Amino acid sequence: xxxxxxxxxxxxxxxxxxxxxxxxxxxxxxxxxxxxxxxxxxxxxxxxxxxxxxxxxxxxxxxxxxxxxxxxxxxxxxxxxxxxxxxxxxxxxxxxxxxxxxxxxxxxxxxxxxxxxxxxxxxxxxxxxxxxxxxxxxxxxxxxxxxxxxxxxxxxxxxxxxxxxxxxxxxxxxxxxxxxxxxxxxxxxxxxxxxxxxxxxxxxxxxxxxxxxxxxxxxxxxxxxxxxxxxxxxxxxxxxxxxxxxxxxxxxxxxxxxxxxxxxxxxxxxxxxxxxxxx
Amino acid sequence: xxxxxxxxxxxxxxxxxxxxxxxxxxxxxxxxxxxxxxxxxxxxxxxxxxxxxxxxxxxxxxxxxxxxxxxxxxxxxxxxxxxxxxxxxxxxxxxxxxxxxxxxxxxxxxxxxxxxxxxxxxxxxxxxxxxxxxxxxxxxxxxxxxxxxxxxxxxxxxxxxxxxxxxxxxxxxxxxxxxxxxxxxxxxxxxxxxxxxxxxxxxxxxxxxxxxxxxxxxxxxxxxxxxxxxxxxxxxxxxxxxxxxxxxxxxxxxxxxxxxxxxxxxxxxxxxxxxxxxxxxxxxxxxxxxxxxxxxxxx
Amino acid sequence: xxxxxxxxxxxxxxxxxxxxxxxxxxxxxxxxxxxxxxxxxxxxxxxxxxxxxxxxxxxxxxxxxxxxxxxxxxxxxxxxxxxxxxxxxxxxxxxxxxxxxxxxxxxxxxxxxxxxxxxxxxxxxxxxxxxxxxxxxxxxxxxxxxxxxxxxxxxxxxxxxxxxxxxxxxxxxxxxxxxxxxxxxxxxxxxxxxxxxxxxxxxxxxxxxxxxxxxxxxxxxxxxxxxxxxxxxxxxxxxxxxxxxxxxxxxxxxxxxxxxxxxxxxxxxxxxxxxxxxxxxxxxxxxxxxxxxxxxxxxxxxxxxxxxxxxxxxxxxx
Numbered sequence: 001x002x003x004x005x006x007x008x009x010x011x012x013x014x015x016x017x018x019x020x021x022x023x024x025x026x027x028x029x030x031x032x033x034x035x036x037x038x039x040x041x042x043x044x045x046x047x048x049x050x051x052x053x054x055x056x057x058x059x060x061x062x063x064x065x066x067x068x069x070x071x072x073x074x075x076x077x078x079x080x081x082x083x084x085x086x087x088x089x090x091x092x093x094x095x096x097x098x099x100x101x102x103x104x105x106x107x108x109x110x111x112x113x114x115x116x117x118x119x120x121x122x123x124x125x126x127x128x129x130x131x132x133x134x135x136x137x138x139x140x141x142x143x144x145x146x147x148x149x150x151x152x153x154x155x156x157x158x159x160x161x162x163x164x165x166x167x168x169x170x171x172x173x174x175x176x177x178x179x180x181x182x183x184x185x186x187x188x189x190x191x192x193x194x195x196x197x198x199x200x201x202x203x204x205x206x207x208x209x210x211x212x213x214x215x216x217x218x219x220x221x222x223x224x225x226x227x228x229x230x231x232x233x234x235x236x237x238x239x240x241x242x243x244x245x246x247x248x249x250x251x252x253x254x255x256x257x258x259x260x261x262x263x264x265x266x267x268x269x270x271x272x273x274x275x276x277x278x279x
Numbered sequence: 280x281x282x283x284x285x286x287x288x289x290x291x292x293x294x295x296x297x298x299x300x301x302x303x304x305x306x307x308x309x310x311x312x313x314x315x316x317x318x319x320x321x322x323x324x325x326x327x328x329x330x331x332x333x334x335x336x337x338x339x340x341x342x343x344x345x346x347x348x349x350x351x352x353x354x355x356x357x358x359x360x361x362x363x364x365x366x367x368x369x370x371x372x373x374x375x376x377x378x379x380x381x382x383x384x385x386x387x388x389x390x391x392x393x394x395x396x397x398x399x400x401x402x403x404x405x406x407x408x409x410x411x412x413x414x415x416x417x418x419x420x421x422x423x424x425x426x427x428x429x430x431x432x433x434x435x436x437x438x439x440x441x442x443x444x445x446x447x448x449x450x451x452x453x454x455x456x457x458x459x460x461x462x463x464x465x466x467x468x469x470x471x472x473x474x475x476x477x478x479x480x481x482x483x484x485x486x487x488x489x490x491x492x493x494x495x496x497x498x499x500x501x502x503x504x505x506x507x508x509x510x511x512x513x514x515x516x517x518x519x520x521x522x523x524x525x526x527x528x529x530x531x532x533x534x535x536x537x538x539x540x541x542x543x544x545x546x547x548x549x550x551x552x553x554x555x556x557x558x559x560x561x562x563x564x565x566x567x568x569x570x571x572x573x574x575x576x577x578x
Numbered sequence: 579x580x581x582x583x584x585x586x587x588x589x590x591x592x593x594x595x596x597x598x599x600x601x602x603x604x605x606x607x608x609x610x611x612x613x614x615x616x617x618x619x620x621x622x623x624x625x626x627x628x629x630x631x632x633x634x635x636x637x638x639x640x641x642x643x644x645x646x647x648x649x650x651x652x653x654x655x656x657x658x659x660x661x662x663x664x665x666x667x668x669x670x671x672x673x674x675x676x677x678x679x680x681x682x683x684x685x686x687x688x689x690x691x692x693x694x695x696x697x698x699x700x701x702x703x704x705x706x707x708x709x710x711x712x713x714x715x716x717x718x719x720x721x722x723x724x725x726x727x728x729x730x731x732x733x734x735x736x737x738x739x740x741x742x743x744x745x746x747x748x749x750x751x752x753x754x755x756x757x758x759x760x761x762x763x764x765x766x767x768x769x770x771x772x773x774x775x776x777x778x779x780x781x782x783x784x785x786x787x788x789x790x791x792x793x794x795x796x797x798x799x800x801x802x803x804x805x806x807x808x809x810x811x812x813x814x815x816x817x818x819x820x821x822x823x824x825x826x827x828x829x830x831x832x833x834x835x836x837x838x839x840x841x842x843x844x845x846x847x848x849x850x851x852x853x854x855x856x857x858x859x860x861x862x863x864x865x866x867x868x869x870x871x872x873x874x875x876x877x878x879x880x881x882x883x884x885x886x887x888x889x890x891x892x893x894x895x896x
Contacts, residue, residue, distance in 0.1 A: 187430070
């Protein structure tokens, strides 16, 4: 008994801390977590929302789409941010989650600026990512080995790319992988012959975006369905949202966020999409 | 009356100290318990065979059933972890031991004035900073002069070698300094040169301490995550040379943990990787205990 | 320098060879130390050179930005120190208590062996494993969510073995005579410990705590899954730690400098990653070096006060 006492003390202390912590924040505090790709948008929107509603507190955390979906399903957070449909993640009961698509993110195939290729067909992209095409000369560029930089297997971005750019073909295992867009951009911009894919918001002149089957990764081509490599950004709630959660999601879908922040951060407003997709 | 109060205080003081110790023990065991419980669910709940996990060379937890179902082989990660930490020890070992000898034997004054602060500051530099400098300086250098992508096992090994240098140096130095003076004075009296004393007497006598430094250095390298992830390139297949990119247990964990759903096979497989990491760290500690028990110089 | 004062008087023909070997070896030891020093000089120089250009008052005080350039690292600096403080308020008493137990009460039995095994095990754990444990227990099971408290607890697990070792060393370095004198004067054990041993060990304790703080300050891997990777907007006028917008609230998420370097390299859209990372690295290293200098200064000063000699002189004389 004596040895258990300290544990009890600690538990008691911790419990009282939690109670005290919660009592100050009962009304108007929600937490969102998940996709690091969506985090900047939700954070910015939350900052604006809080400026308008001083009593509301919205905390936005990263952690990855998997974490976000797990946590929202377990009721630990109010909103789970995800890059892909919950149905596409193994191990989650998607039926209890409500899906709000808040934006569309387009992905560009990017190469090192020195690569002398402007367009790749789907067949060529598949060849490159499966390791069958190893040199830029095989697709009309200069004699330079191709360096493929992929995302980790669990990444939602990779899942999107595999589904819509590679037609579901399994990639070669020899590619380097980086989890984060920042790293991918840095590596592509510095490594001769490198190829990867990046969300449009990350594309700047340090990398070169290619056309895919003759279509450039532009907003117009994506909204009209000509350019296929894009995905929704989702906010998930467990069941029907209420109170602040509901208000915030409505704010995310409002013209104010859609026409301003969403575009400014390089996403495509969900309202402008002329095509739709299902999981 | 006063006597009574004092002994109550005495008991309280002892009890408080005991509480602190209990917290240490509880923390250790709960950590072992939770990681183990999460880690073995791959085998108990999903029926993956242990042998398949430990010897499999393919990591495809998402493989479709028609292609043979999920494959979770941890070998590429193990190979990566051991290669980079081994490389780090190979580089930091000689350099660190030589520096320790310098500090303990060749020039204690300079050792105390310059080398000790140097070593202490090296310990203090955060691993993220090592990774950042590795990424901005080392990777381009390796790419330019040695070929390949720059992102490689070699780059990771080099970054880690600098990180573990202080561990190796300070532990070796402590071991050398704790040797009794008679030992070396006897050797000098026999007419040995300093090099002979160092090689023939001091280093053998301090060997357990030096080996401890090397093992703990390796353990630190084995467990480092962020600095390695920034420079190793993270490739899921088996590395072919030191210049090819690789992946380690820690980098696999950092990259994938957040993307997987709690309780799925993929997630469990990652926890199993964390368990493997934990078991290896325990192995390193066991090794240290063995070494220090095995001997060296005793009075 | 070079060959020591001890001359070797042996008249054999390999004398020259031995002398040569000795000189070569000596040169090698000097070289090794020079290389290590140069590595540090390069690291510090590189960070200082690149960091210096990025750091100004505005950078140090303004909040980070998600999108545009020109963000600062003010909240990150605050969070780093606050997290260190939170973690140390848990770690120091615990570590000191455990050290008191080990050095003053413990008998060489199985229980003591178990404690030692536990501290050794804890100290060998990779920080990423501690971070994942923190995610499991402090973030999920306790329901704290990503929070400074969860981060501080994870840091405690990471730092506790170091603290125990440092404190135990400090306590054991107090001469036995002091304890015996105190006991002989009729003080009981706890009086001896709290009035004699701990005060006498204080200089070494403080030094140890500061050095351990330096290591905690730069930790990132254990924090990405516990303290979170974002700093919510803070209201500096609100110093009530129980209020959610207060910077002092331990249940809000927070991002330390080390985590910030990691994050902006991964997912940030800001165009000046290089500048912010350089600046953050500079501040991090500066603080660590500062901790080190303070610890050494304190040690030397207290040493001088207590012994009337200079610590360095003593070493030189030996």
